[in-house]
Amino acid sequence: MPADRALRNPRDVSAMNYTFHWHQALEALPAMLAGALVTVETALLSMLIGIACGIGLALAHNSGNRLARGFATTWVETARNTPALFQIYMTYFGLGSLGIFVDSYPALLIGISFNNAGYLAETFRGGLRAVPPTQMRAARSLGMSAPQAFRLIVLPQLLRTVFHPLTNQMVWAILMTSLGVVVGLNSDLTGVTQELNVRTFRTFEFFAMAAIIYYLITKFVTLASRLVAARLFRY
Amino acid sequence: MIETDFSTTDLLFMLHGAGVTLALTFWAVLGGTLLGLVLGLLRAVSPWWINAVLGAVLDVFRSIPLLIQFILANSFKSILGLDISAFEVACVMLALYTSSYCTEIVRAGVLAVPATTRRAARSLGMTWWQDLRYIVFPNALRVSLPTWTGLTLGVLKDTSLVLWIGIVELLRASQVIVTRIQEPLLVLGICGLIYFLMSFPISRLGAHLETRWREYD
Numbered sequence: 235m236p237a238d239r240a241l242r243n244p245r246d247v248s249a250m251n252y253t254f255h256w257h258q259a260l261e262a263l264p265a266m267l268a269g270a271l272v273t274v275e276t277a278l279l280s281m282l283i284g285i286a287c288g289i290g291l292a293l294a295h296n297s298g299n300r301l302a303r304g305f306a307t308t309w310v311e312t313a314r315n316t317p318a319l320f321q322i323y324m325t326y327f328g329l330g331s332l333g334i335f336v337d338s339y340p341a342l343l344i345g346i347s348f349n350n351a352g353y354l355a356e357t358f359r360g361g362l363r364a365v366p367p368t369q370m371r372a373a374r375s376l377g378m379s380a381p382q383a384f385r386l387i388v389l390p391q392l393l394r395t396v397f398h399p400l401t402n403q404m405v406w407a408i409l410m411t412s413l414g415v416v417v418g419l420n421s422d423l424t425g426v427t428q429e430l431n432v433r434t435f436r437t438f439e440f441f442a443m444a445a446i447i448y449y450l451i452t453k454f455v456t457l458a459s460r461l462v463a464a465r466l467f468r469y
Numbered sequence: 470m471i472e473t474d475f476s477t478t479d480l481l482f483m484l485h486g487a488g489v490t491l492a493l494t495f496w497a498v499l500g501g502t503l504l505g506l507v508l509g510l511l512r513a514v515s516p517w518w519i520n521a522v523l524g525a526v527l528d529v530f531r532s533i534p535l536l537i538q539f540i541l542a543n544s545f546k547s548i549l550g551l552d553i554s555a556f557e558v559a560c561v562m563l564a565l566y567t568s569s570y571c572t573e574i575v576r577a578g579v580l581a582v583p584a585t586t587r588r589a590a591r592s593l594g595m596t597w598w599q600d601l602r603y604i605v606f607p608n609a610l611r612v613s614l615p616t617w618t619g620l621t622l623g624v625l626k627d628t629s630l631v632l633w634i635g636i637v638e639l640l641r642a643s644q645v646i647v648t649r650i651q652e653p654l655l656v657l658g659i660c661g662l663i664y665f666l667m668s669f670p671i672s673r674l675g676a677h678l679e680t681r682w683r684e685y686d
Binding site: 252311312314315316317318319320323324327328330331332405409410412413415416424437438441442444445448449452453 | 529532533534535536537538540541544545548622626627628629630632633640643644647652653654657658660661664665668669672
């Protein structure tokens with residue numbers, strides 16, 4: 235018993251008076267891996283929504299309509315200038331006062347997607363700028379149809395410029411899913427870890443395990459994206 | 470007129486929270502930048518095997534959710550039995566986190582200075598240190614400063630995560646008031662406005678520096 239040892243030898247009190255219990259954390263590994271799956275799913279889903287909204291916002295910003303432009307600017311500036319956690323709070327608590335009650339999972343998903351869309355809108359705007367409009371005209375005058383020209387000329391170049399920021403944002407999305415625990419989510423990796431933590435109080439061990447899993451996931455995403463990029467952008 | 474239970478005391482409470490947020494940001498950016506300068510310079514000049522190790526270690530801070538880093542740091546403090554406050558733990562952790570990004574920014578800045586420019590400086594009789602101080606530093610600053618303001622902005626927003634280890638900063642203060650007066654949209658709206666007022670000037674400054682300094686390229 236650590237307490238007894240401390241009584242016998244007073245010097246132990248100031249040093250590390252703590253015994254690590256890694257076996258408990260190892261036993262909980264399956265549950266944590268299931269949580270990791272939820273984390274990855276949530277991140278992917280939020281990226282898909284974020285990409286869709288981001289393209290919409292980029293087009294809205296570039297369109298002549300002042301209302302659309304104002305809407306896009308408000309969204310982008312809010313997403314970029316307030317914490318992601320604030321955006322999740324806004325959906326979780328804020329929507330409630332409008333009569334829309336959302337659970338912690340949708341709150342997390344909406345919050346991250348909102349954030350992703352704000353950052354990706356800028357990425358897509360940059361991507362659209364990178365392809366000169368003259369190329370579209372050149373493609374059309376070579377006899378390509380508009381969809382053909384977009385698919386064969388514009389899209390490959392657009393993809394090239396946005397690919398790297400997209401994978402970066404994916405890593406961010408994975409890290410951001412950990413915020414769900416603050417609004418009471420208990421199914422993702424951090425949520426599962428927190429549940430185990432309040433049951434056993436082995437905070438360091440459990441969260442260290444979670445940290446390792448997060449590290450492996452993000453490394454996997456970065457590595458996979460690098461391989462895909464090497465294959466896609468050979469020329 | 471809309472009726473509300475939101476009082477001046479609540480606003481002061483939130484502003485006090487905003488003060489904590491700013492203090493955290495200040496210490497984290499200060500510590501992170503100093504450490505980042507040293508490590509970034511080290512990464513730019515050291516042989517590949519030191520570079521690989523240093524890069525891998527710093528990458529850990531960027532690959533794990535900051536929330537979990539705070540939890541780990543806080544519980545590790547308890548394990549070691551250190552007698553320091555949660556605020557100090559948060560400052561140290563945030564500074565380390567900031568330095569992992571700042572190192573890359575500094576490194577990119579230093580490497581952006583052409584080797585020929587540096588050789589020219591040395592052949593004019595400048596010492597290694599003089600070359601660093603008068604040639605590399607001003608040139609690297611031009612490349613790095615816009616990114617660095619972006620990092621500061623990121624840190625300002627990331628301070629919100631310290632609420633989990635029991636520090637009452639702006640977001641936590643707002644949440645406390647929401648729980649009491651049950652008017653989330655108003656309170657969080659004010660909270661968002663304060664965040665916006667704190668970060669928008671930094672974001673504008675970054676954009677300004679980027680466009681202004683590009684003119685001289």
